[in-house]
Amino acid sequence: MNSYAALLRGIMPSNPNMRNEKLRGVFEGLGFDRVATLLSSGNVVFRCADSDEAELEDRIQEALNRELGIAGGTIVRGHEDLRALIDRDPFAGRTHERGTYLTVTFFKDRHPEVATPEAADELTEIIGYDAEARAFLTVIDNSTPRTPDFMAWLDKTYGKDITTRTWLTIQKVVKKLEA
Structure with missing residues (x-):
C-alpha cells in the first residue's frame, strides 16, 4: 500500500459540505484505506494500491465535485516525497x-x-x-x-x-x- 496526502484547495470548514467527516466519507467511498483528516483546511491522508498521483488527483476531484459540490483543486503527494x-x-x-x-x-x-x-x-x-x-x-x-x-x-x-x-x-x- 502507498501512503498519500491530498491537499485540497479552497476548503472552508464553515461550509457543511467541506467538513472533515464528509471529506473522509468521499475518500472512503473511493476505496482508500486509513483515511484521516488533519486540521480543518483540506488535508486528507490515505493509503491505496494506486501509484499514479495524477490519476488519483483526477479521481478524488471528480468525486469531491460530484458528491459534495467542491470544485476546488486537488494535489496529491506521496509520503516519500x-x-x-x-x-x-x-x-x-x-x-x-x-x-x-x-x-x-x-x-x-x-x-x-x-x-x-x-x-x-x-x-x-x-x-x-x-x-x-x-x-x-x-x-x-x-x-x-x-x-x-x-x-x-x-x-x-x-x-x-x-x-x-x-x-x-x-x-x-x-x-x-x-x-
Whole structure:
C-alpha cells in the first residue's frame, strides 16, 4: 500500500459540505484505506494500491465535485516525497512563528514552467523553488493583516492548480502518514 496526502484547495470548514467527516466519507467511498483528516483546511491522508498521483488527483476531484459540490483543486503527494522535502530542511535556521510563516506552495503540474519574480514584495522572502517537491518555498511576514503581493502573483501566474500550506502543516501531515 502507498501512503498519500491530498491537499485540497479552497476548503472552508464553515461550509457543511467541506467538513472533515464528509471529506473522509468521499475518500472512503473511493476505496482508500486509513483515511484521516488533519486540521480543518483540506488535508486528507490515505493509503491505496494506486501509484499514479495524477490519476488519483483526477479521481478524488471528480468525486469531491460530484458528491459534495467542491470544485476546488486537488494535489496529491506521496509520503516519500513529503518526507524527502522535510529531510532536505529547506528552511534551515528559520522558525515558523506567529509573525513569520514558513510556507510551501505545491504545484499540480508535473513539469511546471516556473518563473520566479525579480523581487518578492516586502512581506515575502523567496527561499526558492524545490523541483523535486514541485513547490515554492517562502517566508511570509505575517505580522500585518495585509496579504503579500507574492501570494496574489502566484494565483495570477499559476491559477488554481496550486495550493499553499505552512511548513508546520506539512510536518504534521508527514507525522500523520507515519503513524
